Amino acid sequence: VQLVQSVAELTNPGASVKVSCKASGYTFISYYIDCVRQAPGQGLEWMGRIDPEDGGTKYSPKFQGRVTFTTDTSTSTTYVELSSLRSEDTAVYYCARYDTTTGFSSWGQGTEVIVSS
Numbered sequence: 001v002q003l004v005q006s007v008a009e010l011t012n013p014g015a016s017v018k019v020s021c022k023a024s025g026y027t028f029i030s031y032y033i034d035c036v037r038q039a040p041g042q043g044l045e046w047m048g049r050i051d052p053e054d055g056g057t058k059y060s061p062k063f064q065g066r067v068t069f070t071t072d073t074s075t076s077t078t079y080v081e082l083s084s085l086r087s088e089d090t091a092v093y094y095c096a097r098y099d100t101t102t103g104f105s106s107w108g109q110g111t112e113v114i115v116s117s
Helices: none
Strands: 002-005 009-011 017-024 032-038 044-050 057-059 067-072 077-082 091-099 103-107 111-115
Touching (some): 017 032, 017 091, 032 067, 057 067
Parallel strands (some): 009 111
Antiparallel strands (some): 017 077, 032 044, 067 077, 091 111
């Protein structure tokens, strides 16, 4: 099982960023994909989840309206887009495979996003 994420991004306040997460080694539609971020010096913060089988999403209220999860089942890739970026969004963003039985069972390597003018 492998989750490979896109490379680091340096972007400006007010812009959007789109992080990709390509899955391999398992049946993509059989597991949710979650996104969790960690800001410098902070703990892990859950952002949301997508079900690749039907595209259903669940977002943390903190990010509702600013975050969008999508999947491309033809490439087993999940995309997490965060808009209206501010400096507080500077963090390492992780995708993770999730199911209700085993919880988080595999993690991507993380994508660093830096929001700075």
